[in-house]
Amino acid sequence: MMSILRSPQALQLTLALIKPDAVAHPLILEAVHQQILSNKFLIVRTRELLWRKEDCRRFYREHEGRFFYQRLVEFMASGPIRAYILAHKDAIGLWRTLMGPTRVFRARHTAPDSIRGSFGLTDTRNTTHGSDSEASASREIAAFFPDFSEQRWSRKPGLVAKLPGTTSCQRVWLVAAHPPGPGSSSTSSLEHLWCLRRRIFLLLRATPSSRSCLGYTAPPEALPGCLP
Incomplete structure (x- = not known):
């Protein structure tokens, strides 16, 4: 009993998104979901939703002015997406490793077994999104799950x-x-x-x-x- 209590490990949270290109194909959606389960993530919350363009613009405002910004907004609002809060001792790093590089061409050559290497179509239609830092994770989780309290969950x-x-x-x-x-x-x-x-x-x-x-x-x- 005490062997469990002596070594508590904090769980890190991250936001994971499955983009419209994957949600539109049930077999790809299920394959990504199984990746989450097989890599021992805990699914704290999940929801499927249609994103409004104004929400997309707000979420990706750091990219405003870049050549791909409007294309990204249009794509993310084009169909249902699935959002997860995932927990793991290295949730951010592990999920980003599983996703693979953002650029699909690079993912196919350097990480062909990654999610993007397996299912990505273009650099925009690249199947998944994941938070890149703890600060980003907190902000992004709040955007998709406004009623979720990290502090309350951890305590x-x-x-x-x-x-x-x-x-x-x-x-x-x-x-x-x-x-x-x-x-x-x-x-x-x-x-x-x-x-x-x-x-x-x-x-x-x-x-x-x-x-x-x-x-x-x-x-x-x-x-x-x-x-x-």
């Missing part, structure tokens, strides 16, 4: 108990990885520990195969005081 482990796209093993890890922050009272720390132990017990009971996840194996009776 309240109960919010991750039923994340879509996660296994019981991953949820156990998430709960253990988000203890109360510095300055928390001893009462809140004890409450967190009790809730953590009870939640792990319930998850392990629901999914027996997850009892050995993360190198930790324990029968339910090893978690006293956690009965529902």
